[in-house]
Amino acid sequence: xxxxxMQGCWSLVALLVVALIxxxxxxxxxxxRKRPKKNTFIVNxxxxxxxAPVSEAPALFTSTTYASVSAATPSATPPTTAFVPQxxxxxxxxxxxxxxxxxxxxxxxNGGGDTPLCANVVGLSAGQRKLCQxxxxxxxxxxxxxxxxxxxxxxxxxxxxxxxxTFQDASVMGPIHNIASREAAFTHAVGAAGVVHSVARxxxxxxxxxxxxxxxxRPRDLRRDWIWGGCGDNLEYGYKFTQGFVDVREREKTHxxxxxxxxxxxMNLHNNEAGRRAVxxxxxxxxxxxxxxxxxxxxxxWHQIAPFREIGDYLKDKYDGATEVRVNKRGRxxxxxxxxxxxxxxxxxxxxxxxxxxxxxxxxxxxGTYGRPCNRTSHGLDGCNLLCCxxxxxxxxTTIRERCDCKxxxxxxxxxxxxSRTLDIHTCK
Amino acid sequence: xxxxxxENLSGRKLLVLVSILIISQISCFLIGGxxxxxxxxxxxxxxxxxxxxxxxxxxxxxxxxxxQCHLLTQDDMKKLHMxxxxxxxxxxxxxxxxxxxxxxxxxxxxxxxLQFDIEYHEEALMAEKTLVTIDAKMAYRDKGDKDDDWKxxxxxxxxxxxxxxxxxxxxxxYYSCSIVPLFELGSLHHDYYLxxxxxxxxxxxxxxxxxxxxxxxxxxxxxxxGGFTKVWLSLKTTFFPIIVAIMIWFWNRVHQLNRPPALLExxxxxxxxxxxxxxxxxxxxxxxFDMPYMPLIGDIRQGIFYASLLSFWLVFAGEHLMIxxxxxxSTLRAYWKHLSAVVIGCISLFVFDVCERGxxxxxPFYSIWVTSFGSNLALGFIILAGVSAGIYFLFLTYxxxxxxxxxxxxxxxxxxxxxxxxxxxxxxxxxxxxxxLATLVCAGMxxxxxxxxxxxxxxxxxxxxxxxEYTSAFFSGxxxxxxxxxxxxxxxxxxxxxxxxxxxANIFAIADQQSMNEEIEFSRLPTEPSEISSLTSFAxxxxxx
Numbered sequence: 001x002x003x004x005x006m007q008g009c010w011s012l013v014a015l016l017v018v019a020l021i022x023x024x025x026x027x028x029x030x031x032x033r034k035r036p037k038k039n040t041f042i043v044n045x046x047x048x049x050x051x052a053p054v055s056e057a058p059a060l061f062t063s064t065t066y067a068s069v070s071a072a073t074p075s076a077t078p079p080t081t082a083f084v085p086q087x088x089x090x091x092x093x094x095x096x097x098x099x100x101x102x103x104x105x106x107x108x109x110n111g112g113g114d115t116p117l118c119a120n121v122v123g124l125s126a127g128q129r130k131l132c133q134x135x136x137x138x139x140x141x142x143x144x145x146x147x148x149x150x151x152x153x154x155x156x157x158x159x160x161x162x163x164x165x166t167f168q169d170a171s172v173m174g175p176i177h178n179i180a181s182r183e184a185a186f187t188h189a190v191g192a193a194g195v196v197h198s199v200a201r202x203x204x205x206x207x208x209x210x211x212x213x214x215x216x217x218r219p220r221d222l223r224r225d226w227i228w229g230g231c232g233d234n235l236e237y238g239y240k241f242t243q244g245f246v247d248v249r250e251r252e253k254t255h256x257x258x259x260x261x262x263x264x265x266x267m268n269l270h271n272n273e274a275g276r277r278a279v280x281x282x283x284x285x286x287x288x289x290x291x292x293x294x295x296x297x298x299x300x301x302w303h304q305i306a307p308f309r310e311i312g313d314y315l316k317d318k319y320d321g322a323t324e325v326r327v328n329k330r331g332r333x334x335x336x337x338x339x340x341x342x343x344x345x346x347x348x349x350x351x352x353x354x355x356x357x358x359x360x361x362x363x364x365x366x367x368g369t370y371g372r373p374c375n376r377t378s379h380g381l382d383g384c385n386l387l388c389c390x391x392x393x394x395x396x397x398t399t400i401r402e403r404c405d406c407k408x409x410x411x412x413x414x415x416x417x418x419x420s421r422t423l424d425i426h427t428c429k
Numbered sequence: 430x431x432x433x434x435x436e437n438l439s440g441r442k443l444l445v446l447v448s449i450l451i452i453s454q455i456s457c458f459l460i461g462g463x464x465x466x467x468x469x470x471x472x473x474x475x476x477x478x479x480x481x482x483x484x485x486x487x488x489x490x491x492x493x494x495x496x497q498c499h500l501l502t503q504d505d506m507k508k509l510h511m512x513x514x515x516x517x518x519x520x521x522x523x524x525x526x527x528x529x530x531x532x533x534x535x536x537x538x539x540x541x542x543l544q545f546d547i548e549y550h551e552e553a554l555m556a557e558k559t560l561v562t563i564d565a566k567m568a569y570r571d572k573g574d575k576d577d578d579w580k581x582x583x584x585x586x587x588x589x590x591x592x593x594x595x596x597x598x599x600x601x602x603y604y605s606c607s608i609v610p611l612f613e614l615g616s617l618h619h620d621y622y623l624x625x626x627x628x629x630x631x632x633x634x635x636x637x638x639x640x641x642x643x644x645x646x647x648x649x650x651x652x653x654x655g656g657f658t659k660v661w662l663s664l665k666t667t668f669f670p671i672i673v674a675i676m677i678w679f680w681n682r683v684h685q686l687n688r689p690p691a692l693l694e695x696x697x698x699x700x701x702x703x704x705x706x707x708x709x710x711x712x713x714x715x716x717x718f719d720m721p722y723m724p725l726i727g728d729i730r731q732g733i734f735y736a737s738l739l740s741f742w743l744v745f746a747g748e749h750l751m752i753x754x755x756x757x758x759s760t761l762r763a764y765w766k767h768l769s770a771v772v773i774g775c776i777s778l779f780v781f782d783v784c785e786r787g788x789x790x791x792x793p794f795y796s797i798w799v800t801s802f803g804s805n806l807a808l809g810f811i812i813l814a815g816v817s818a819g820i821y822f823l824f825l826t827y828x829x830x831x832x833x834x835x836x837x838x839x840x841x842x843x844x845x846x847x848x849x850x851x852x853x854x855x856x857x858x859x860x861x862x863x864x865x866l867a868t869l870v871c872a873g874m875x876x877x878x879x880x881x882x883x884x885x886x887x888x889x890x891x892x893x894x895x896x897x898e899y900t901s902a903f904f905s906g907x908x909x910x911x912x913x914x915x916x917x918x919x920x921x922x923x924x925x926x927x928x929x930x931x932x933x934a935n936i937f938a939i940a941d942q943q944s945m946n947e948e949i950e951f952s953r954l955p956t957e958p959s960e961i962s963s964l965t966s967f968a969x970x971x972x973x974x
């Protein structure tokens with residue numbers, strides 16, 4: 001644990017961790033330092049930002065202790081408001097804005113210095129800008145990860161009223177991020193997951209030379225370390241890097257304890273962590289026997305990263321089961337409804353109800369569902385009834401020509417026939 | 430064989446010796462567990478997709494360094510029109526912590542395993558079993574060479590079976606495909622390696638026609654850890670001179686007797702020799718020379734050791750049957766029926782090993798398991814070895830059972846025997862029981878250790894701060910144990926000077942005389958092993974008188 005040394009810039013992150021310790025108390029910090037340890041962070045250890053007498057294991061909290069906490073201050077929860085003036089909100093920008101200048105960042109790799117690139121990206125916070133300069137070669141991969149996250153978000157929400165639409169500004173996700181809703185929780189998680197996925201992958205194809213050997217048994221000099229015990233998994237590097245880069249923007253600000261801003265900060269940190277853990281949770285372990293004559297007296301195992309779609313599906317499940325929380329006076333999060341189970345570090349949290357996505361409200365960031373195609377026969381969310389919010393739909397008969405009976409040939413060709421068919425397209429009024 | 434040191438050692442001395450051996454055993458286990466890292470580690474590399482404009486099969490494509498290849502993205506791949514234009518390149522080892530790492534010769538060997546990420550598409554379905562043809566080429570480079578100075582190492586066109594299944598068929602998900610073992614390098618002599626793979630398509634021979642949409646290829650490169658090699662070699666270097674010294678001492682002692690060495694003494698010497706061969710730290714040579722045949726030598730060394738250990742057990746049990754008397758000298762030839770099982774088992778394993786590892790010397794991409802004929806042949810040899818192991822153990826248990834039967838009949842008739850005869854039989858029984866106990870403990874510990882290792886997935890934790898590498902501890906512990914076991918056998922079963930006076934006939938005569946008078950007292954003497962030494966000392970005393 002203590003042996004897992006953070007090097008170089010990690011000391012910067014460590015400073016921020018110290019700041020966090022001041023906010024959250026020593027138990028939380030202990031938990032935090034344990035987390036990057038291989039295998040242990042896969043286990044559902046207690047989330048750090050929960051108000052709880054003991055923060056060791058979630059099983060220790062019973063719903064009764066929780067009920068007593070929230071019963072004591074039932075009226076403290078503010079009523080959910082439908083509209084929050086934008087000026088009050090602290091985060092108009094988003095680091096995911098790195099998606100856009102990605103092409104530029106690939107170019108000059110003059111390693112650190114005060115490159116204008118990092119300064120030009122609007123979405124970055126001060127700490128992130130510093131990390132951007134330090135890890136300039138990581139930025140294309142961070143951008144790629146963010147893009148993958150957004151694409152996954154759009155795929156997962158393709159038949160929801162809110163379809164993860166992006167805006168052409170520094171906020172990327174639009175004003176929707178200002179509301180501490182389930183949707184914001186999902187985007188934070190999927191963005192963090194995208195970066196872990198992308199950085200871990202980049203380590204493995206040799207594009208990032210600074211990926212560390214995660215084993216810290218013999219840390220004096222690396223060469224010996226690598227020869228002595230080999231290098232560990234790069235997933236841990238991806239996890240740590242993302243932890244530093246994504247969480248820094250939440251940690252560099254201090255808010256009044258118990259304020260709504262602080263609650264939002266804790267919520268974002270929690271959801272980022274949930275996203276990172278989703279990548280680790282979805283890895284598969286594969287082993288190979290290579291003992292005498294191929295026997296299993298000697299066996300080596302490794303982690304295999306899951307396709308990002310699988311991680312997206314997992315996070316979507318977590319979105320469906322997200323827990324509503326509120327911030328208490330002590331500056332911790334607690335469950336709003338004590339009947340629900342304690343969320344683990346893998347679960348998503350949100351502070352306020354989602355706005356109405358049926359109608360267009362640009363101030364809120366809702367695009368409305370007008371003009372969205374829907375499925376007339378479906379009873380699910382993509383069904384015309386639900387998607388159009390009861391406004392009804394238009395039907396249009398069209399004939400489309402499409403590829404059919406396709407046969408794929410490695411590597412690069414797909415042989416298809418063209419078929420045409422007539423179908424009804426329904427769009428929301 | 431009469432009068433081994435074991436019988437003449439006083440209980441206290443034996444206790445001291447045994448506890449020293451146990452302490453050294455524990456230290457072997459701890460050296461492996463606390464100092465050594467895991468025996469091997471895996472480095473996972475993602476293939477860089479290089480673009481080959483023509484069909485430049487002689488050119489080397491590498492993703493890093495000067496003269497690197499043109500890298501393709503996923504979208505670029507769709508625009509290509511020939512499968513041979515994609516070269517999956519792996520440049521090993523991967524850079525870390527802003528350093529370009531290189532392989533050390535301490536890392537001994539390299540095993541390459543491929544993993545395919547194949548995306549599910551309705552258009553690109555894959556059969557459960559698909560044959561993949563891989564054109565593989567390998568090159569190496571050493572420190573100080575130029576970035577583009579790759580030298581040819583090996584190449585081959587290999588066909589492997591890829592088994593891909595899918596539980597829930599969703600677009601964007603990957604098939605879960607079996608791993609494909611690709612190559613095994615017996616020596617890691619060079620600093621950098623490059624592996625270029627192509628998946629050529631030929632419609633006429635249906636080559637690679639069943640492949641789905643391969644998104645990525647991963648190479649898992651497994652090498653022995655340098656730290657483990659160092660600890661392992663230092664264990665070997667410690668045991669090697671000790672066993673050699675004890676063998677010289679033993680053989681000297683045997684030659685001081687005025688009789689030819691008995692069969693068991695010869696067997697002990699064979700056993701010591703095979704262990705010395707196993708202990709010989711030949712691995713030091715790999716630091717200087719390229720020795721790809723090292724794994725084969727290692728397997729042969731291990732095979733010879735096991736063969737001699739198994740034969741020793743058989744002969745030991747046979748020599749303690751107590752049917753024939755020590756007059757006629759038995760030879761190894763008398764045991765040919767029993768030993769044939771050992772010989773057949775070892776030879777079949779040896780042939781299997783030569784088929785696999787021997788061919789790999791020529792072609793590191795070769796595997797006997799790929800073709801059905803080869804895998805049947807390999808399976809045949811392994812089954813043959815297994816059957817002979819079964820026959821051997823049946824034989825051994827039968828013989829041990831016979832010995833125990835004889836022991837019980839002898840024991841009932843012990844009181845009626847003359848003193849010297851009794852001493853002789855008491856000694857035989859004691860020696861046999863001691864070895865049985867020691868062997869059972871050693872074999873049991875090996876088996877239990879192995880099972881524990883499999884159950885606990887190779888990782889044990891007793892404390893947050895003490896991390897014990899269980900696999901390494903198991904290996905060094907077992908290795909140390911068999912060394913200590915054989916050391917103890919050679920020491921304890923070497924002939925004792927004390928019980929071998931100049932005139933052997935004399936003692937018999939005196940003992941016979943004594944036994945007439947002291948029959949009652951003798952019969953009261955317990956037959957417990959620890960008491961034997963006092964018994965023999967008593968006998969000696971009478972002899973001196």
